[in-house]
Amino acid sequence: MAERVHKNSAYLNGKSTTGTTTRVKDTSPTSGMCPICIRDCPIMCEISLSGFRGREALYPEPVQFGYSTAGALKDFGLDWSHFNIQAGLFEALGIEENSDVALFPNVSTETQVAGIPIKIPILNGAFGSTDVARLNWDGLAIGTALSGAIVVVGENVCGMDPEAQITNGKVTHSKELKRRVEAFRKFWDGKYGEVAVQTNVEDQRLGVDVYAISKLEVNVIERKWGQGAKAIGGEVRVRDLDRAIMLKKRGYVVIPDPEDATVQKAFKEGVFKSFERHSRVGIPKEKNMIEDIEWLRKQGAKHITLKTGAYRPSAVAYTMKIASEAKIGAVYFDGAGGGTGMSPVPMMDEMSIPTVY
């Protein structure tokens, strides 16, 4: 297994996320390579994997997809462990300044996000169409409802639902989205927290926002710019040929082409085990965004939020400008690092601004 030898050896030429390692441990801090890179090396490092079987260096171990989460390995030299909480002494927050009343079970941690009251300052999400999100949804939704916090159904849930009914290109029924909303509502006190539905390019084309608002009485719609911290579209791995064809027909980009006879033959013979389903990248514009938010309000959305990544500073500043002009309730910036396992490994490690930096 790869080991960090130099603390600042952030260029990792061996990563457990792609199953690579290096021949020796004292690798070069500049390149991550063994200081003597030999001609007959029997080891698969990140560079050799990229050279010989490049596709395998792109994603976290495909065999684990759907049953795992994935994180970035890059060491930025500063992380959460470098912070300590500094306690106050001469005041009380969230409780009366009275030693007989100020007992820890009595403290209120209530706050508001996007006008939604929450009991604890936690937003849980977003959990979209990946299997790991689907399989663990009940625990996430019920726990969030009982805690009085906000849980977000991520992108592509209707588009990936084999039982979804789509009429004239618009979703009219999705068993999976309904299940997700109802799992939260069953344990929701009706006051604290909410279940939000996130929408990307394909979701908007399929009318997921209108379906969620009008048929499932969802109050919170979240627009999404970029996938996590990467400014790419969301991706999942599909292990079933018929499903891959269905997703292509629904407008997703599926690689390799599941309708190609040669690809079908190769899949059936086990040459490869899964297809990649990619969604499109949104390219937001100020005017369109403001009009879109006004349109969403007219459809009945009570709260509107925006999820994006910490991209280059000018993009972050422009996002804040548009969001405030459109009077969006809250903007969330993904702090890089990982997720449900279908972000390219080099992008998790090398893109955007980490939350602590």
Ligand code: SF4
């Ligand atoms: S190919 Fe070179 S850099 Fe990679 S493990 Fe072998 S010796 Fe090290």
